[in-house]
Amino acid sequence: MPQGFGSNQAPDWGFGDVEPSPWDGVVRSWGFGDVAPLATLPVSIEGEAGQVFPDDGGEIVTLIAPWPAVGPYRVRLIASGGAAFPTGGFCTAPLVVRLGAIVARDNPQVCFTGAARRRLSFILPPLPVDLYSVEVTRNGEVTTLFNALRVVFRQRCIEDYRIRSAFPGNYTTGPRALSLERTTRPPHGPLEALTRSFGQNAQQLAGRPVTRLGADWTPGDVTVTLESALGWPTSGAFWLAGVRWTYEGINTTTGTLSDVWPSSRQFVTIAEGQEVVCDASAVEPS
Amino acid sequence: MLQPLSRVEEALRDTLAHKASGRALTRLGRFFGARRLENFIDGAWRRALRAVAYGARATPGTTGDFLEGAFSASNLEWGVTLDPAAPQNVTRVSGDVAAFTCEHVGKLARVKLLPASALPLESGLPARLWPRVSGLFLVEALVSPVGGASQVIKLCPVDTAQWRRADWSTGAFEVSTNALYQGATLEILPWFPIDSASAAKVTVYLDGSIVTGPPTYLLDPGGVDRTSIDANLPRGGIVMDEFNLDGDDPAPTPDGDQINGPHPIYLTGEAQQRVSRIFDGLLASGVKGEIVTRDWC
Numbered sequence: 001m002p003q004g005f006g007s008n009q010a011p012d013w014g015f016g017d018v019e020p021s022p023w024d025g026v027v028r029s030w031g032f033g034d035v036a037p038l039a040t041l042p043v044s045i046e047g048e049a050g051q052v053f054p055d056d057g058g059e060i061v062t063l064i065a066p067w068p069a070v071g072p073y074r075v076r077l078i079a080s081g082g083a084a085f086p087t088g089g090f091c092t093a094p095l096v097v098r099l100g101a102i103v104a105r106d107n108p109q110v111c112f113t114g115a116a117r118r119r120l121s122f123i124l125p126p127l128p129v130d131l132y133s134v135e136v137t138r139n140g141e142v143t144t145l146f147n148a149l150r151v152v153f154r155q156r157c158i159e160d161y162r163i164r165s166a167f168p169g170n171y172t173t174g175p176r177a178l179s180l181e182r183t184t185r186p187p188h189g190p191l192e193a194l195t196r197s198f199g200q201n202a203q204q205l206a207g208r209p210v211t212r213l214g215a216d217w218t219p220g221d222v223t224v225t226l227e228s229a230l231g232w233p234t235s236g237a238f239w240l241a242g243v244r245w246t247y248e249g250i251n252t253t254t255g256t257l258s259d260v261w262p263s264s265r266q267f268v269t270i271a272e273g274q275e276v277v278c279d280a281s282a283v284e285p286s
Numbered sequence: 287m288l289q290p291l292s293r294v295e296e297a298l299r300d301t302l303a304h305k306a307s308g309r310a311l312t313r314l315g316r317f318f319g320a321r322r323l324e325n326f327i328d329g330a331w332r333r334a335l336r337a338v339a340y341g342a343r344a345t346p347g348t349t350g351d352f353l354e355g356a357f358s359a360s361n362l363e364w365g366v367t368l369d370p371a372a373p374q375n376v377t378r379v380s381g382d383v384a385a386f387t388c389e390h391v392g393k394l395a396r397v398k399l400l401p402a403s404a405l406p407l408e409s410g411l412p413a414r415l416w417p418r419v420s421g422l423f424l425v426e427a428l429v430s431p432v433g434g435a436s437q438v439i440k441l442c443p444v445d446t447a448q449w450r451r452a453d454w455s456t457g458a459f460e461v462s463t464n465a466l467y468q469g470a471t472l473e474i475l476p477w478f479p480i481d482s483a484s485a486a487k488v489t490v491y492l493d494g495s496i497v498t499g500p501p502t503y504l505l506d507p508g509g510v511d512r513t514s515i516d517a518n519l520p521r522g523g524i525v526m527d528e529f530n531l532d533g534d535d536p537a538p539t540p541d542g543d544q545i546n547g548p549h550p551i552y553l554t555g556e557a558q559q560r561v562s563r564i565f566d567g568l569l570a571s572g573v574k575g576e577i578v579t580r581d582w583c
Contacts, residue, residue, distance in 0.1 A: 051288065053288075054288075059288065155287050157287075200287070203287055203292070204287055204292060204293060205292060205293050205294060206292045206293070206294040206295075207287070207292055208290070208292065209287050209290055230287070230288065231287040231288050231289055231290055232290060233290050236290070278290055280290045280291050280292065280295060281295070283290050283291060285299070285305050285306070285307045285328065285329075285332065286307065286328055286329060
C-alpha cells in the first residue's frame with residue numbers, strides 16, 4: 001500500500017499531512033526532511049528475544065532502528081538500582097563497529113552506525129549481574145530501552161586452562177584449572193586476559209559451553225543449579241560427574257535446569273563447583 | 287559462548303540432511319534434486335529430504351515418508367477423547383479448535399495417546415510426549431452434524447465385531463481409567479494417496495490451500511473475456527508488452543500490479559508442479575505420480 005508523499009491513504013507521514021503521526025498520536029507530520037525525535041524511534045536489540053550476555057564483557061550488542069544520523073551517539077547502561085555504567089559519565093564502547101569492521105576511535109565514548117544508519121553497535125564492558133536499561137543520547141536527545149539487556153554470570157572456558165598450562169609455572173596466567181577459578185572477579189592482567197581471549201575464540205571455533213555446578217545436587221533433586229546457563233539450549237543434555245544427564249527446561253536468569261534425569265542412578269551428593277559440560281551434539285535442529 | 291553450537295559443529299551440520307537448517311538445508315535439497323519451496327518450514331522439509339536422500343526409491347514407505355514429512359506442518363490436530371463403549375467414535379474435547387466438518391471426512395488420521403501401560407508417570411523421567419501412536423485410520427463420517435459441523439467423527443461407519451473388540455481397553459492401546467490421562471490427540475493428514483495399479487499411476491489428493499501459487503491459466507477459446515465465463519474468475523498471468531509492440535497510446539504499464547493485475551507471466555503456479563516432480567521421481571520407473579489439489583467438501 002503506498003504511503004509516500006501525496007498518498008491519499010493514511011498514514012501518509014508526508015509534508016503537510018493532517019493525520020497525527022503514529023509516533024505519538026499528537027504531533028502532525030514531521031514534514032519533509034524533518035528528523036523524528038530520538039525518543040520516538042522503534043529501537044530493538046539484535047538477536048533472539050530473551051538472549052542474555054556475560055558479565056565479563058566483550059560481546060558486541062547491536063541496536064536496530066532507523067537512526068536519524070550516522071552519529072555520534074553515546075550509549076550507557078542503567079542498572080535496576082539506577083547506577084549508570086561506567087560511573088562518572090556516559091559509557092560506551094572502547095571500540096565501535098563501523099561498516100562491518102571494528103575500528104578504534106580517538107574518543108572511545110562515542111558510537112557510530114553503519115552507512116545504512118540501521119545498526120548501532122557497542123561493546124559491553126564488564127558489568128555486575130543485573131537487568132539493564134539501554135540509554136542512547138545524541139545532541140541532548142535521549143531514547144531508552146527499559147530493562148532490555150540482561151547480564152548473567154559468565155561461562156567458563158576449558159580452552160583457557162589448556163593454553164595457560166603451556167606457560168612456565170612462575171608466569172601469572174590466572175587460574176590454570178576450573179576448580180581454581182574465582183567466582184566473581186572478571187579476568188584481569190595482560191596474560192590472563194590474553195589467554196582468556198584466545199581460549200574463548202578456540203571455544204567458539206570448536207568447543208562446547210562449560211560451566212560449574214552452582215549449588216550442591218542431592219539424589220532425588222529434579223533441578224540442577226549452574227553457575228551460568230549462558231549459551232545453553234532450552235532443553236538437551238549435559239555431562240556432570242562422569243554421567244550424561246538430560247534436562248527439559250532452563251531458566252537463564254537463575255541458571256537452573258529443570259526436569260533433569262541422569263543416565264545412571266546417582267546415590268551421592270555432587271558438590272558445588274564441579275565441571276558441567278553442555279552436550280552440544282545433542283541439540284536437535286528445529 | 288552465546289550459542290551452544292561451535293562454528294565447526296555448525297559447519298558440519300550444514301552438510302547433513304538430517305541436521306542442516308535454513309539456507310544450508312535448501313542447498314542440500316538442490317544437490318539431491320529436490321528444490322525446496324519457500325512455504326516449507328525447516329522441520330518439514332528436513333523430513334521430506336531424508337526420505338528423498340536416503341529412502342529406497344519405488345517403495346511405498348519412502349513415498350509415504352516424503353508426503354508425511356513435506357506436509358507435516360499442515361497436519362491438523364484436535365484434543366479428543368476415546369470411548370471404549372463406542373470405539374469407532376472419536377469425540378472432540380469441547381473448547382478445543384473448531385469442530386469437525388466435511389473437510390475432514392475422507393482423510394487419513396492417527397490417534398496419539400497416553401496408554402494405561404505407560405502410567406504412572408515418573409517425575410523427571412524423560413519420555414516421549416505421546417508414548418503410543420496408532421496406525422492410520424480413514425475418517426469415514428461425521429456423527430449428527432449440526433450446521434455442517436460435528437463434535438464426533440467415525441473411524442468406521444458400521445458396527446463390526448472387529449471394532450467392538452478393538453475398544454481401546456486392552457493391550458498397548460488401553461486407555462487409562464484415570465480421567466487425567468484419558469485425553470488423546472487426533473491428527474488429520476492433509477493428503478490422501480490413491481494407487482491405480484492398472485494405470486501405473488499414483489495420485490495424491492492434497493488440500494487445495496496448502497500448495498498454492500499465483501493463478502495462470504489459458505481460457506478456451508483464447509482471447510475470450512474472462513468475465514463472460516464467470517464474473518468472479520480470477521485474473522491469470524499475462525505476457526507484459528514491455529516494448530508496446532501494439533503501439534497503444536498511452537503505452538501500457540511495463541510492470542504488472544501484484545494485487546489487481548495484470549499479473550506478469552512469470553508468476554506461474556509452479557509450486558504444486560515442483561512437489562509433483564519430486565514425488566514422481568520417488569516412484570518406480572514407468573509409474574506416473576501426480577499431486578492434485580482439491581477442495582474436500
